[in-house]
Amino acid sequence: MAAIECRSLRRDYVRGEETIHTLQDVDLDIESGSFVALMGPSGSGKTTLLNLLAGIDRPTAGSIRIDGREVAGLGRSALAAWRSSTVGYVFQLYNLVPVLTAYENVELPLLLHPLKAAERHARVAEALEMVGLADRHRHYPRQLSGGQEQRVAIARAIVTQPRLLLADEPTGDLDRAAAAQVMDLLARLNRERGQTIVMVTHDPSTAARAARTVQLDKGKIVDAVVHGSVA
Amino acid sequence: MNPVLRPLPFTWRNLARRPLRTGLTVAGIAVATFLFVFVESMREGVRRATEAGAAETELVVYRRNRFCPFASQLPQSYERSIESVPGVRSAVPVKIVVNNCRASLDVVTFRGIPEGHYLARHLEGVRMRSGSLDEWQTRGDAVLVGAGLADRRRLRAGDRFDAAGVRAWVAGVFESDDPQDANSAYAHLAFLQETAQRGGTGGIVTQFNVQVDDPRRIEEVAMAIDERFASDQFPTSTRPASAFVARAARDVVVLVSFAGIVGWASLVAVFALIANSIALAVRDRVRDHAVLRTLGWTELGIAWIVVLEATLLGLAGGALGACGAFVALRAAHLTFGMEGVSIEVAADPALAVVGLALATVLGAVAGAVPAWGAAHREIVQGFRTA
Numbered sequence: 001m002a003a004i005e006c007r008s009l010r011r012d013y014v015r016g017e018e019t020i021h022t023l024q025d026v027d028l029d030i031e032s033g034s035f036v037a038l039m040g041p042s043g044s045g046k047t048t049l050l051n052l053l054a055g056i057d058r059p060t061a062g063s064i065r066i067d068g069r070e071v072a073g074l075g076r077s078a079l080a081a082w083r084s085s086t087v088g089y090v091f092q093l094y095n096l097v098p099v100l101t102a103y104e105n106v107e108l109p110l111l112l113h114p115l116k117a118a119e120r121h122a123r124v125a126e127a128l129e130m131v132g133l134a135d136r137h138r139h140y141p142r143q144l145s146g147g148q149e150q151r152v153a154i155a156r157a158i159v160t161q162p163r164l165l166l167a168d169e170p171t172g173d174l175d176r177a178a179a180a181q182v183m184d185l186l187a188r189l190n191r192e193r194g195q196t197i198v199m200v201t202h203d204p205s206t207a208a209r210a211a212r213t214v215q216l217d218k219g220k221i222v223d224a225v226v227h228g229s230v231a
Numbered sequence: 232m233n234p235v236l237r238p239l240p241f242t243w244r245n246l247a248r249r250p251l252r253t254g255l256t257v258a259g260i261a262v263a264t265f266l267f268v269f270v271e272s273m274r275e276g277v278r279r280a281t282e283a284g285a286a287e288t289e290l291v292v293y294r295r296n297r298f299c300p301f302a303s304q305l306p307q308s309y310e311r312s313i314e315s316v317p318g319v320r321s322a323v324p325v326k327i328v329v330n331n332c333r334a335s336l337d338v339v340t341f342r343g344i345p346e347g348h349y350l351a352r353h354l355e356g357v358r359m360r361s362g363s364l365d366e367w368q369t370r371g372d373a374v375l376v377g378a379g380l381a382d383r384r385r386l387r388a389g390d391r392f393d394a395a396g397v398r399a400w401v402a403g404v405f406e407s408d409d410p411q412d413a414n415s416a417y418a419h420l421a422f423l424q425e426t427a428q429r430g431g432t433g434g435i436v437t438q439f440n441v442q443v444d445d446p447r448r449i450e451e452v453a454m455a456i457d458e459r460f461a462s463d464q465f466p467t468s469t470r471p472a473s474a475f476v477a478r479a480a481r482d483v484v485v486l487v488s489f490a491g492i493v494g495w496a497s498l499v500a501v502f503a504l505i506a507n508s509i510a511l512a513v514r515d516r517v518r519d520h521a522v523l524r525t526l527g528w529t530e531l532g533i534a535w536i537v538v539l540e541a542t543l544l545g546l547a548g549g550a551l552g553a554c555g556a557f558v559a560l561r562a563a564h565l566t567f568g569m570e571g572v573s574i575e576v577a578a579d580p581a582l583a584v585v586g587l588a589l590a591t592v593l594g595a596v597a598g599a600v601p602a603w604g605a606a607h608r609e610i611v612q613g614f615r616t617a
Binding site: 051054056057076077080081083084085089091095097099100104108109111112 | 241244518521523524526528529530531610
């Protein structure tokens with residue numbers, strides 16, 4: 001069964017008297033445990049599609065079923081609870097909270113879960129260990145490099161052990177070496193933890209690390225390429 | 232974690248790790264709360280001194296059309312005539328000498344009263360903090376000093392002090408709930424009549440403090456006293472003690488009433504400070520809130536984070552200001568004195584609690600509108616705005 005099923009997905013934005021059709025009748029299936037890259041020029045609807053999959057935006061029409069559950073119709077609170085348990089999101093610009101340390105940033109999503117302090121601590125420590133930043137847990141975002149910040153953001157996204165990891169240009173603001181580290185980390189998460197990963201990217205070499213690339217243009221899926229196993 | 236307490240670590244870190252913004256906001260709230268508690272303490276002091284209770288039994292007999300103790304001169308011999316008025320239980324002749332007849336925060340009031348049963352009657356119910364009544368009886372220049380005046384002037388039993396041309400020896404310090412007592416020095420009437428350079432000497436007193444049998448007949452007795460001396464050389468004006476204080480302190484009463492506006496305005500300042508601080512904080516944290524929502528925090532959770540921060544600011548500033556005002560008032564023993572009467576600025580813990588509660592509630596209310604805005608901003612719009 002597909003982990004993600006999108007049917008006739010549409011997202012329109014109204015600006016003044018103009019309606020912008022950002023996504024038009026998108027049908028997309030993503031298998032559980034796969035690693036998919038969304039590519040396309042600016043304005044093609046990649047990030048909009050990712051936001052819809054994450055439940056942080058709502059479609060104008062169509063359906064999104066994730067693990068068999070219709071997400072598009074969930075109420076606000078139910079959607080928030082679903083995001084908390086199912087989705088991890090990695091942003092291009094990291095979006096760490098500046099007044100919190102790396103440890104505290106990673107801990108944030110866990111505050112919503114009924115965990116004891118010791119278990120919360122163990123989960124944060126494990127996530128930071130996973131991204132190779134256990135020794136930087138007391139550092140504030142301003143004290144970290146861009147690559148380290150992004151790895152903390154990944155730790156924050158995986159600390160709740162979500163089934164779905166969504167990444168919006170996770171290497172877009174990084175140099176080549178840091179980008180390679182981040183991509184290695186995502187590939188490892190997909191391989192070792194079996195997490196379904198959907199990643200938006202502009203960079204063909206980054207997209208090539210995924211098992212499959214979905215090409216969007218003007219709000220429509222125009223092509224899909226299967227690369228084989230995750231590199 | 233309890234949903235109500237869930238945002239507490241996040242909110243606390245936001246406050247603690249932005250020390251300049253938090254410090255300045257809390258300081259502003261503290262100053263405004265201090266001002267509010269201070270002004271309300273003045274108003275409470277005026278209210279206590281001037282509001283007549285249903286059981287009021289004391290009259291003050293003063294010289295008609297005289298407003299200062301130096302000008303009010305009545306023959307001590309009036310005592311018997313006053314005591315013969317139906318409804319009068321007792322009359323105590325009092326000579327008052329003050330170092331300043333105008334409004335002041337440090338007025339020293341000497342009250343000269345006859346020895347013996349007069350003293351016992353007049354200081355009934357006071358508690359001696361140090362020294363004794365016996366010591367007062369044995370020395371002609373002895374004074375019993377009220378605790379308010381003693382604390383203000385740092386006087387203890389055995390000290391000597393000068394004020395208003397009177398050099399006196401402190402025989403004891405007593406505590407009284409009546410601000411007129413607490414801020415006076417009780418001297419022997421004869422000593423004060425001889426020593427004081429102004430306000431008449433031997434056989435002349437400033438006023439009579441009269442006790443009536445029935446509080447319901449207090450006005451009737453006052454009129455009877457004034458009628459008795461209406462065609463005398465020294466006509467009188469008799470009022471209930473609270474009304475007497477209110478008349479003597481009328482300028483201060485008006486001023487303090489006006490200051491009440493300042494007190495409430497300071498609460499508006501508390502509200503504006505918190506609202507401004509939180510509105511700016513919410514604007515700066517549009518991205519943070521969008522991130523939290525992405526991580527699964529609900530709209531209500533975001534609103535609670537904002538309201539909690541505003542409430543904590545109000546609580547911290549309110550606690551600092553209210554406690555500061557209470558401690559300062561307790562330490563300073565401020566008393567408005569004018570024309571021989573005293574109005575004590577009340578250092579009442581209940582007023583500090585009211586100040587703290589209002590600052591906290593205003594904090595919560597001031598955070599409500601920014602909280603609503605933060606909670607209802609769409610997540611995607613939040614990332615775009617930031």
